[in-house]
Amino acid sequence: MTPENALPKEHYLNHGYGWKSWLLTTDHKRIAWLYLVSITLMFFLGGFAAFLIRLQLLTPQGEILRNDTYNKMFTMHGVVMIFFFLIPSIPATLGNFLVPLMVGAKDLAFPKINLISWYIFIIGALYVLWIILSGGLETGWTFYTPYSTSYSTSNVTAATLGVFVLGFSSILTGLNFIVTIHKMRAPGMTWFRMPLLLWALYATSLIQILATPVLAITMVLVAVERFAGVGIFDPALGGDPILYQHMFWFYSHPAVYIMILPGMGVISEVISCFARKRVFGYKFVAVSSLMIAVFGFLVWGHHMYVSGMSPYAGMTFSLISYLVAVPSAVKTFNWTATLYKGSVSYDTPMLYVLGFLGLFMVGGLTGLFLASMGLDQHLHDTYFVIAHFHFIMVGGAVMAYFAGIHFWWPKMTGRMYPEAWGRLSAMILFIGFILTFFPQFILGYMGMPRRYSVYVPEFQTLNVLSTAGSTILAVGYVMPLVYMLWSLKYGEIAPANPWRAKGLEWEATGPIPAWDNFPVTPTVTEDAYNYPQRPVAEIERERAAGRAEGRMPELASGD
Amino acid sequence: MIFVPQLFPEQASTGAVWIDYFYFFMLALCGGVGLTVTVFITLFAVKYRRRYDDEIPPESHESKWLEWGWTIFPFVAFVPVFFFSTAVYFKNATPPANAMEIYVTGRQWMWKFQHLDGQREINTLHVPVGKPIKLVMSSEDVIHSFFVPAFRIHMDVVPKKTTTTWFEATKAGEYHLFCSQYCGTEHANMIGTVYVMEPADYEKWLAQASFGGMALRGQNLFNKLACNSCHTGDAQARAPYLSNIYGKTIQTDAGEWVTVDENYIRESIYKPNAKIAAGYAGIMPTYEGQLSEEELQTLIVYLKAIGSGVQQAPPISNPQGVQPQPAGKNPDGTLPFKPDSAKPGTAGTEPAKQPEPAKPAPGQPAPTNPAPAKTGK
Amino acid sequence: MSSAHHVVPLRIYFTIFFLLIVLTGFTVFISKFDFGVMNLPVALSIAIVKATLIMLFFMHVKYSSRLTQLFVLSGFFFMGILFFFTFCDYLTRAWN
Amino acid sequence: MSAHAHNPAVLHHFADAEQQKESATLGMWLFLATEVLLFAGLFLVYTLFRWKVPYVWVKESYLLGITLGGINTAVLICSSLTMALGVHAAQEGKKKALIGWLLATMLLGATFLGVKAIEYHEHWEHHKVPGLNFTYTVPYDNAHPYKVPEQQVFHFLYFCMTGIHGLHMVAGLSILTVIAIMAYRDKFSTTYYTPVEMAGLYWHFVDIVWVFLFPLLYLTGNHYTGGH
Structure with missing residues (x-):
């Protein structure tokens, strides 16, 4: 496995030492690391809150947290996981690392802006952490008015401004990606030769650029409204709380596609590598990302069926919500077809992908339940919604993120992680996940509302199951943290292309990219995922020969 | 279990x-x-698993x-x-036309109900089996959501607005009522119980405690606020005559047509100048901030009551003149409408057979939570 | 691409400036009259014409690449979506 | 690699000046698209309330008066012209003209902010600052004074919209200052003047926002004569 026993002399990690070389770097690969470290910390903070929530729900009367502490916990869980983990997760870490490598460029179009966006992120993160530590926030991550504008006594004003600031980090990252993908592609890298991760990130960036500012201005209005006592959203002062919901979901629905689209891109990369096949229906998968991004803007009202919104508007949103499921379904079908007649291995990233396929499908299909106005009458704001959301976000986006981190880890660090541990943690995560979240579908249909710190006794059994699952899940998340850290120092030195994957990022210098990625700008001459294929005629010949000699055609993997 | x-x-x-x-x-x-x-x-x-390290899959073609x-x-x-x-x-x-109305107010952190017959309850709701119930809901503070899993109904309760939902219970029993829209610290404790009762039990429950009907409370308020000093119905009236107006479509001074429904009444009381009835000047003061949500609901019920073909109460010089009447008794001449408990719709009992009025004196706050009659559980 | 070094003749700048001033005067003048519900559309149409002039000539969109033009439109397109669906709700609601 | 070694203005990760310029232009337009959506939120709130309570909008807008707003509109349009002329001068490599037009633009921008400050002061005097010293306009048509909360919402929106626009103006002035200093230090040439162009795009965009704010905020009540 190891052609060389040492890392190259010069690579991006040892290009400079000392904090300045990291904190003032404009190298996209180092900025990816800055993000990786920050969001990992945030992930475990949000995870800690989630774990406390599950412990509280072990018993109907909740022995652990007081009600308002519980409310602060789920708010922290939501805010941290969504704004500080899921939204930057794949774009800001893997995206930052890979976009220039994949298009064959030396860096993103605006390296300084890239660094600024991390600083905005970290300032927002520290600020929100400070808010949480100094009294907390208990409005829920949705900041629904008029609770947030007039009734909550927690740090809403500060938190909304924190989210406002954070938005610009996301916007700047998206802007950088779009320009890079448009203008910095290496010669020969046409649109339909781009890896699907780039298509996905491009679509994601569109949403980041066009939706985030609406959230930003909404948050400003909430903050100023609290400060000035004026009612844009508070009906007691002449405002309209449903207007808030429109503006909030105009961002926050497309935002779920910010979280899942890059995950879908990662899945396409990994599945084609470990099936050694071009992604089936490449063009459909590519264009479906754009379709999701655009149609994702038209469905926000399905969060508002029971808010008092006009049922006719609800109908429109419902119909489009059904249709927005089509591109996701197309992707799933194509991934499945990619496995057909492939050469499927079960390395860690692929185990995560298989987990993703199952969980994402459940999440997506249950989304159809919620797209229905009739059923939403019953399921709205119940644990069914929680389960659906977590199947997509944790079962989908986080699984994809883990798949991606394991897949590109050799390139990012020059070292391999311990494979056996990787497979074990992937399986533990899958089992823990199902046990945690599947019971919540049933709880939801039985009518357990979300954001309840205490509940009626008949919901207990399923809640106990769910909490039990969450402990398994927690183990599954801590394991990669430990062995990945371990591998940084003790991991085997990775070969330049351990998975024999296709793509410019694997062709960059050696096991770990140099400071400026490509000594000579590469020229692309082939389609993405151009894995070697054996002509059918050759297989037929071998078979015939095999039959003639009376042995089984073992070598041929297809039939 | x-x-x-x-x-x-x-x-x-x-x-x-x-x-x-x-x-x-x-x-x-x-x-x-x-x-x-x-x-x-x-x-x-499984079938196409990798058999050996250098395996190369066969050519594939897309379709x-x-x-x-x-x-x-x-x-x-x-x-x-x-x-x-x-x-x-x-x-x-859409609720059926014969649905029985119950007025719901959500507030941090309780559910309050007013029945047309005058019963008021907190966190419990008594309804009969087999009768469509229309809930007319509003909130006093933040957004709540009325959720009864057993009925599969769910509707947000929005401050300063009226939203509605309805159900027809099919089985006697006790059912959970949850607030499902996060509304603050005690959100998880904003739980009530819906008692669905056989019609006979329901009648018994109705009889246990009652006051002047909800419309009557509305009428008292109407007089107390001296609404009738302008809404007189005279030729020189400075404001439209309100009898028979509910459900009608009227023209505003801007030339638009609006239907007089709960939300229009609400708006007209809180923002009188938003849509002024054609032919009148915008002289009505706002009552924003002066009425509780429950009081507003009684006014709505009153206007609806006098909208159903009966006459508006004549102006009374002394607004305190009318005292609340016990429900079930046919009121005297000052009350030109029938209390709703006497409507034939209510579980088939005739008004004459109404049991005697309950003990509590008029004007005293609502009796809460009468012992539930036997339920299906 | 030609967009990079396109120099717009000064005459065009002054013409556009003149048009902008005239349109401003016109919108002030016309706002004196009450067209009822048409007040907003009238004022907005004039503003849109002015904004389009500025974008096309002052901001060189007329001479820019298709890609730039596409992104210029996309901002307004998604703004349109925000307005369209929000008003889909408000205009079909029984209450406001 | 070596193709652009002569041109110090081309950053190392770009292949050539053309690519760098196109990237900058596209990036700027994407940023402006973001800005469009940022203001879209405010315009949505504005439109919705105007639709709900048109009478409040007309009567409160009437209170703003159009003189100062009108002057400011003219000032901004002039500044757009001078900015466009500045970019033109940069394209032709006329350093003095460029600095001159930039200074003229900044002067006009500062004038705008000054007039805005006078207006804000007037609103303060008239007790029209929401949250700080707001007094409701008493009778519209009758002798019964009462509160219409949307009155305050109008002025709140007015301050939000013009305030955020004003912040953009301040940012624009800072950018122009930097550009002017760069021009003074001979950073630009006929082949490299991208920063001037980008600053111009930004400035024109801020102008466009005002083109919408002026009729929406000031002219809405211009036909109002005080009667019903």
Whole structure:
């Protein structure tokens, strides 16, 4: 496995030492690391809150947290996981690392802006952490008015401004990606030769650029409204709380596609590598990302069926919500077809992908339940919604993120992680996940509302199951943290292309990219995922020969 | 019970039936699709597993037919599903005309109910089996959401607005009522109980405690606020005559046509100049901030009562002149409408057979939580 | 691409400036009259014409690449979506 | 690699000046698209309330008066012209003209902010600052004074919209200052003047926002004569 026993002399990690070389770097690969470290910390903070929530729900009367502490916990869980983990997760870490490598460029179009966006992120993160530590926030991550504008006594004003600031980090990252993908592609890298991760990130960036500012201005209005006592959203002062919901979901629905689209891109990369096949229906998968991004803007009202919104508007949103499921379904079908007649291995990233396929499908299909106005009458704001959301976000986006981190880890660090541990943690995560979240579908249909710190006794059994699952899940998340850290120092030195994957990022210098990625700008001459294929005629010949000699055609993997 | 968890909620309303049908339809459809794809994934992953390290898979070809097929097919297939789901919604959306109204106020962190007959309850709601109930809801502070899983109904309760939902219970019993829209510290404790009772039990419960009907309280308030000094019905009246106005479509001074419904009445009391009835000057002061949500609801009920073909109370010089009347008694001449408990719709008892009025003196706050009559559980 | 070095003749700048001033005067003048519900559309149409002039000539969109033009439109397109669907709700609601 | 070694203005990760310029232009337009959506939120709130309570909008807008707003509109349009002329001068490599037009633009921008400050002061005097010293306009048509909360919402929106626009103006002035200093230090040439162009795009965009704010905020009540 190891052609060389040492890392190259010069690579991006040892290009400079000392904090300045990291904190003032404009190298996209180092900025990816800055993000990786920050969001990992945030992930475990949000995870800690989630774990406390599950412990509280072990018993109907909740022995652990007081009600308002519980409310602060789920708010922290939501805010941290969504704004500080899921939204930057794949774009800001893997995206930052890979976009220039994949298009064959030396860096993103605006390296300084890239660094600024991390600083905005970290300032927002520290600020929100400070808010949480100094009294907390208990409005829920949705900041629904008029609770947030007039009734909550927690740090809403500060938190909304924190989210406002954070938005610009996301916007700047998206802007950088779009320009890079448009203008910095290496010669020969046409649109339909781009890896699907780039298509996905491009679509994601569109949403980041066009939706985030609406959230930003909404948050400003909430903050100023609290400060000035004026009612844009508070009906007691002449405002309209449903207007808030429109503006909030105009961002926050497309935002779920910010979280899942890059995950879908990662899945396409990994599945084609470990099936050694071009992604089936490449063009459909590519264009479906754009379709999701655009149609994702038209469905926000399905969060508002029971808010008092006009049922006719609800109908429109419902119909489009059904249709927005089509591109996701197309992707799933194509991934499945990619496995057909492939050469499927079960390395860690692929185990995560298989987990993703199952969980994402459940999440997506249950989304159809919620797209229905009739059923939403019953399921709205119940644990069914929680389960659906977590199947997509944790079962989908986080699984994809883990798949991606394991897949590109050799390139990012020059070292391999311990494979056996990787497979074990992937399986533990899958089992823990199902046990945690599947019971919540049933709880939801039985009518357990979300954001309840205490509940009626008949919901207990399923809640106990769910909490039990969450402990398994927690183990599954801590394991990669430990062995990945371990591998940084003790991991085997990775070969330049351990998975024999296709793509410019694997062709960059050696096991770990140099400071400026490509000594000579590469020229692309082939389609993405151009894995070697054996002509059918050759297989037929071998078979015939095999039959003639009376042995089984073992070598041929297809039939 | 603890070891055999309940996995399906009680089905106790007419609307629940259709929602459950659709739910099972979706389970079958999505379950079918999901299982099929899972089987394919597993099959491919196992069958085409990598046999040796240098394995090269055979040539593959893409099929345009397949691609367009599985793009267009779900696209087309979703349309009937959408129509089914929307049909379920609209089937459940409109309350029948004979629905009995109950007024609901949500506030941090309790549910308050006012029955037309005058009963008021907190966190308990008594309703009869087999009678459509229309809930007219509003909130005093933040957004709440009225959620009864057994009835499969769910509607946000919005401050300063009236939203409605309805159900017809099919089974006597006790059912949970949850607030499902996060509303603050005690959100999880904003739980009530709906007692669905056999009509006879319900009648008994009704009789236990009653005051002047809700409309009567509204009338008192109407007089107390001296609304009748302008809404006189004279030729020189400075404001429109309100009798018989509910449900009508009237023209505003801007030339628009509006229907006089709960929200228009609310708006006219809080923002009199928003839509002024044609022919009148915008001289009415606002009552924003002067009325509690429950008081406003009594005014709405009063205007609705005098909208159903009966005469508006004549102006009374002394606004305090009218005292609350016990329900069930036919009021004297100052009250030109029938208390709603006497409506024939209420579970088939005739007004004459109304039991005697309850003990509490008029004007005293609502009796709460009378012992529930025997329930189905 | 030609967009990079396109120099717009000064005459065009002054013409546009003149048009902008005239349109401003016109919108002030016309706002004196009450067209009822048409007040907003009238004022907005004039503003849109002015904004289009500025974008096309002052901001060189007329001479820019298709890609730039596409992104210029996309901002307004998604703004349109925000307005369209929000008003889909408000205009079909029984209450406001 | 070596193709652009002569041109110090081309950053190392770009292949050539053309690519760098196109990237900058596209990036700027994407940023402006973001800005469009940022203001879209405010315009949505504005439109919705105007639709709900048109009478409040007309009567409160009437209170703003159009003189100062009108002057400011003219000032901004002039500044757009001078900015466009500045970019033109940069394209032709006329350093003095460029600095001159930039200074003229900044002067006009500062004038705008000054007039805005006078207006804000007037609103303060008239007790029209929401949250700080707001007094409701008493009778519209009758002798019964009462509160219409949307009155305050109008002025709140007015301050939000013009305030955020004003912040953009301040940012624009800072950018122009930097550009002017760069021009003074001979950073630009006929082949490299991208920063001037980008600053111009930004400035024109801020102008466009005002083109909408002026009729929406000031002219809405211009036909109002005080009667019903």
